Amino acid sequence: MNNAVAQQDVNAEVARSLAAIAFIASDNEMTQEPVAKEPKRQDPLTPPELVALVHEIAERRCKESFQELFGFFAPRVKAYLMRLGSDMHQAEELVQEAMIMVWRKAASFDPAQAAVSTWVFTIARNKRIDAIRREKRPEIDLEDPALVPQPEALADGIVEQQQHARRLKEAISRLSAEQAKLIKMAYFADKAHGAIAEETGLPLGTVKSRLRLALGHLRKELKEESL
Amino acid sequence: MTSASPHGHGGAMRALPANHVTDELLAAYAAGTLSEAESLIVATHSALCPLCRDAIAAFEAVGANLLDEIEPEELSAGSLESVMAKLDDAADLPDNVVRHPSSKTAAAAAAEGFVLPEPLRSYVGGDLNDVVWRPVIRGLEEAELSVSGPEFNVRLIRVAAGAAMPQHSHYGSEYTLLLTGAYQDSSGRFARGDFQMADSDVDHQPTAEPGEPCVCLIVTDAPIKLTGPVGRLLNPFIRY
Ligand SMILES: [Zn+2]
Numbered sequence: 001m002n003n004a005v006a007q008q009d010v011n012a013e014v015a016r017s018l019a020a021i022a023f024i025a026s027d028n029e030m031t032q033e034p035v036a037k038e039p040k041r042q043d044p045l046t047p048p049e050l051v052a053l054v055h056e057i058a059e060r061r062c063k064e065s066f067q068e069l070f071g072f073f074a075p076r077v078k079a080y081l082m083r084l085g086s087d088m089h090q091a092e093e094l095v096q097e098a099m100i101m102v103w104r105k106a107a108s109f110d111p112a113q114a115a116v117s118t119w120v121f122t123i124a125r126n127k128r129i130d131a132i133r134r135e136k137r138p139e140i141d142l143e144d145p146a147l148v149p150q151p152e153a154l155a156d157g158i159v160e161q162q163q164h165a166r167r168l169k170e171a172i173s174r175l176s177a178e179q180a181k182l183i184k185m186a187y188f189a190d191k192a193h194g195a196i197a198e199e200t201g202l203p204l205g206t207v208k209s210r211l212r213l214a215l216g217h218l219r220k221e222l223k224e225e226s227l
Numbered sequence: 228m229t230s231a232s233p234h235g236h237g238g239a240m241r242a243l244p245a246n247h248v249t250d251e252l253l254a255a256y257a258a259g260t261l262s263e264a265e266s267l268i269v270a271t272h273s274a275l276c277p278l279c280r281d282a283i284a285a286f287e288a289v290g291a292n293l294l295d296e297i298e299p300e301e302l303s304a305g306s307l308e309s310v311m312a313k314l315d316d317a318a319d320l321p322d323n324v325v326r327h328p329s330s331k332t333a334a335a336a337a338a339e340g341f342v343l344p345e346p347l348r349s350y351v352g353g354d355l356n357d358v359v360w361r362p363v364i365r366g367l368e369e370a371e372l373s374v375s376g377p378e379f380n381v382r383l384i385r386v387a388a389g390a391a392m393p394q395h396s397h398y399g400s401e402y403t404l405l406l407t408g409a410y411q412d413s414s415g416r417f418a419r420g421d422f423q424m425a426d427s428d429v430d431h432q433p434t435a436e437p438g439e440p441c442v443c444l445i446v447t448d449a450p451i452k453l454t455g456p457v458g459r460l461l462n463p464f465i466r467y
Contacts, residue, residue, distance in 0.1 A: 044295060063314065070307055075299030082300055092303050096310050103314050114284060117291035125259035125290070135375050137259070138267040138346035140274050140283075146344035148243065148420070150277040168288050186251075187258040187290050208251065215250040219285055 045072050047165050050116035058106035070099055073117075077124045083188040084128060094131055098124045115165045171221035179214035186211060244276045244420030250286075253279060257286035264379035267346060267372075268402050268422075268446045274344035275420035342407060347444060350374065351383070355407070355442065358383060366390030380447045386410065386435040396430035399448040403433075408441030410434060 045053070045068075056065035074095050081091040101123050109119050129137045141147065175183065185196050197204040248269050255261040256269045273279040341348065342355040350372050351358055360368035366387040374381045386392060388408065402424055409418040412431040417423055425431065435441035 063311065066314065067307065067311070070310065073294075074302055074306065076294050076297050078302060079297045079300035080294055083297070088303075091300070092306060095302070096306065096313075099310050100313055115288060115291060117295055118284075118288045121291040121294050122287055124294075129259050133263075135263040138263065138270045138350070140270045140280065141345035144274060144341075144345040144348075146274065146341035146348070148275045148277060148344075150280070164285075165288065168285070169292055172289065172292050183289065184293060186254060186260070187293050189260075211254075212249070212251055215254050215286070218289060219250060219282060 047115050047117070047162055051111045054102075054106050054109050054111075054116055054119075057103060058109065066103055069102065069116075073102075073120050074099055077120070080121075080124060080188070081128060084132075086128070086132065090131070094124070094127050098127045101127070112161055115161065118165075167221060168218065171218050175214060175217070179210065179217070182207065182211045183214055242418075242420075243278065244272070244418075244422065246415075246417060246421040246423060247276065248272050248279050248422050249424065250282065253282045254286040254289070257283050258290055262376050262379060264374045264376055264381045264446050265402070267350060267374060267381065268404050268444055271344060271347040271444060272404050272420065272422045274346075342442075347406075350381075358385075360385055364393070367392065378448055380445075382445055384443050384445055386433070386441045386443075388435055388439050388441070389437040391432055391434040394430065394432040397425055397427050397447070399426070401425045402446040404444040406442045406444060408439045409436045410441050410443075411436065 050069070050072075053065040053069050056062040057069070077098055078091045078095045081094055082088070086094065098120070102120060105123070109116070114122075126137055129135060172180070172183075182196070182200075185199070189196065189199075194204055197207045200207065202210075252261065252265065252269050253273075256266055261269065269279075273283060343351060348354060351370075358370045360370055362368050363384075367390065368385045370383045372381045372383065383406075386408075392410075402422070403417075405417045405419060405421045405423075407419060409416060410433040411417070412433040414423075414429075414431070416436075417433075
């Protein structure tokens with residue numbers, strides 16, 4: 001157990017350094033000069049900044065950090081829920097529950113496993129399944145003794161995690177308009193492929209094969225460069 | 228007597244499955260749009276397959292990217308205040324679940340030998356020894372699992388060592404996850420952790436290898452259709 005705690009401390013330390021480095025090196029993503037390209041939109045927080053905020057919440061129960069996270073994620077999560085069919089009222093309720101979950105579970109967030117946005121996405125997704133579909137979501141239990149563990153060599157660290165996130169973003173931006181549309185429909189429409197086929201006017205087989213191609217492409221992109 | 232089964236749990240070098248869940252299913256699981264029945268078989272395969280766990284993580288990251296780029300929806304007035312007011316209650320219940328055990332602990336615990344991984348074990352209400360089997364035909368038993376959603380049939384089947392399943396094809400999709408033993412059909416050999424997807428194009432007759440019974444988790448979204456000479460006679464009696 002002590003090892004686990006020590007490991008967490010090391011992780012936190014690495015996360016802080018990364019956040020600092022990324023802050024200095026991030027002039028691609030965020031210009032330091034206050035040039036407002038899209039005055040309506042708040043500059044997105046970078047992945048290391050998000051990690052630092054969650055860390056502040058976990059370690060110090062810092063409400064200012066939480067407010068910042070809330071400001072960034074809550075409107076997006078609400079839009080996500082409404083895309084998937086929640087009405088205004090329900091989306092609002094679920095956003096609030098999801099964000100309280102973020103506060104409560106901050107200590108269990110592991111930056112070596114996932115980006116903050118991925119973690120928040122899974123929390124919102126699960127809230128939605130609980131509330132709307134009234135179904136259980138069968139989850140993989142990472143502590144289950146019967147789980148076949150990751151071969152040691154495949155395990156990723158925080159740095160790899162950050163690299164994955166960046167590569168994935170690039171890979172998504174390189175998708176064709178049609179591939180991007182199909183992927184969005186797969187995530188933002190609680191629809192079987194048949195319904196997607198109807199809506200796009202494409203044959204079902206075509207929807208399936210194009211979606212498969214797009215997903216395979218994203219996966220390959222990640223795999224190749226991480227080897 | 229599953230403790231005698233030679234499929235290798237407890238050994239440090241457990242073979243990874245060779246046949247995986249498709250990217251579409253993994254992505255739908257990550258997106259949260261998969262039915263409970265399909266999620267159960269995808270998650271159970273993934274408990275036995277670090278590669279598919281990786282893929283799920285990647286597809287969750289895809290979802291997060293879409294979330295990043297979504298046009299934000301304005302919150303109701305007082306939304307933040309209402310959440311902030313609840314934080315102090317929530318703060319009393321810190322959720323310090325340690326979610327990532329070292330693989331050593333997991334391997335040591337695996338020596339105790341659960342055959343069924345989570346989340347399947349919870350749906351069964353125990354391990355393989357606790358399953359109550361119902362005979363179907365000679366050499367074949369089944370146990371239905373209760374999963375919400377009427378459109379799927381979810382069950383475990385146990386095929387006696389060396390026995391052949393009735394020849395059949397499918398009206399809809401059939402997902403199979405192999406849990407103990409091994410079987411062969413025209414498309415190859417399947418062993419622990421392997422996932423097979425069959426639809427109306429596939430007419431197959433899986434045959435269990437000799438040695439130990441072959442236990443599979445099966446999810447079907449429509450009845451299968453028995454196509455062999457004996458199967459055609461049995462069709463009216465088998466409620467698949
Ligand atoms: Zn797999």
